[in-house]
Amino acid sequence: MGRTKNIKKSLGQAPGTIVYTGTKENTELFIDVFDYDKQFFEEKELDVIEDTFKYIDSAPITWININGLNHVDAIAKIGEYCRLHPLILEDIANTHQRPKLDEYEDYLFVVLKMLHYGSEEQLHIEHVSFVLGNGFVLSFQEADGDVFDPVRNRLRNTKGRIRANGADYLLYALMDAVVDNYFTLIEKVGDKIEALEDSLFENGSADDITYEIQHFKKEILKIRRAVSPLREVVSRIEKSDHKFISEKTQLYLRDLYDHIIQVSENIDIYREMIWGLMDIYLTTISNKMNEVMKVLTIIASIFIPLTFLAGIYGMNFENMPELRFRYGYFVLWGIMVTIFVGLIYYFKRKKWL
Structure with a gap:
């Protein structure tokens, strides 16, 4: 002034x-x-x-x-x-x-x-x-x-x-x-x-x-x-x-x-x-933002197929094929864990993690 x-x-x-x-x-x-x-x-x-x-x-x-x-x-x-x-x-x-x-x-x-x-x-x-x-x-x-x-x-x-x-x-x-x-x-x-x-x-x-x-x-x-x-x-x-x-x-x-x-x-x-x-x-700011976005993208990529499976078996239909299967719950968990581990391995191999 x-x-x-x-x-x-x-x-x-x-x-x-x-x-x-x-x-x-x-x-x-x-x-x-x-x-x-x-x-x-x-x-x-x-x-x-x-x-x-x-x-x-x-x-x-x-x-x-x-x-x-x-x-x-x-x-x-x-x-x-x-x-x-x-x-x-x-x-x-x-x-x-x-x-x-x-x-x-x-x-x-x-x-x-x-x-x-x-x-x-x-x-x-x-x-x-x-x-x-x-x-x-x-x-x-x-x-x-x-x-x-x-x-x-x-x-x-x-x-x-x-x-x-x-x-x-x-x-x-x-x-x-x-x-x-x-x-x-x-x-x-x-x-x-x-x-x-x-x-x-x-x-x-x-x-x-x-x-x-x-x-x-x-x-x-x-x-x-x-x-x-x-x-x-x-x-x-x-x-x-x-x-x-x-x-x-x-x-x-x-x-x-x-x-x-x-x-x-x-x-x-x-x-x-x-x-x-x-x-x-x-x-530097852009790189840090890219790192954050990469982590969020990887997390989303892992949980998308798991959410898809959970969504399918969460539907209330009486005649679902695996609904009355005795070990269906454990099989589904096994599939989801396998998908999770497989994606982690894939991302590490691509050096995204």
Whole structure:
């Protein structure tokens, strides 16, 4: 209900209107700034968006990371200062925007999804946006907590390659951190599928297996929807002749594209495996039903001739041939037992039992 409510907020709004469509509406605004070059490094934590303006215009490379997409006023202020298009500001706050790349003359705008499993093994999809400008990168996240700590540590290290390159390499490093986390996620997905497969073969037709398969199938589709469009995004950046993307960085972007292809292929494989598990489950249910029907059919086949004999000799006619036979009762039982044993032997010989 909450997700639908937030989506409806943006309906009917004029294009370029900044409306936060996520669910983390109580997130506090948090800003961290990294100002650096090969010899210089400064790291700051800020609470006011206006304090970031002086870093954007500074000579070194600047990375400004903004947490809290619910603070649309702050997004509007930095967008106005950097002269970002209103449609970009709208997409920054729209958490349902698919991964994409928008090229403008003075900057590049990239949207992607940051994926991770929470403490209760619940899949979380976080909306992340990047703006690459002349000597700076702006990143926008829904809340504090991300996968960029390796990038931060490399910036703090004076010997890191990232300090010797431009803002385009910083954008690559941030995107690469997100994609590297995809591999960790995919590994967990593989472990979950193996556990689900083991559970299917051990428990067979347990009632909760269907729910688990359907739930996990939805998770795979969400992951695929978040990751697959990124192939086109990275490919376009790698082939772009934009003035902010150097030939040196394009080589790294080509490697990033290969990683995205690998992740996408693994997701497609796991998707097929989930469908296969559903087929196995349905086959198991069908086989169990067939076993039940086979047993019932065999029982019916055995008792049909016995019921036939009992029905004949249960009729109330005075002139039945065997009615006054002294050993008729025992003979009838002998015939019925013989038929019973004979049918059991026949079914076993046919391997139906």
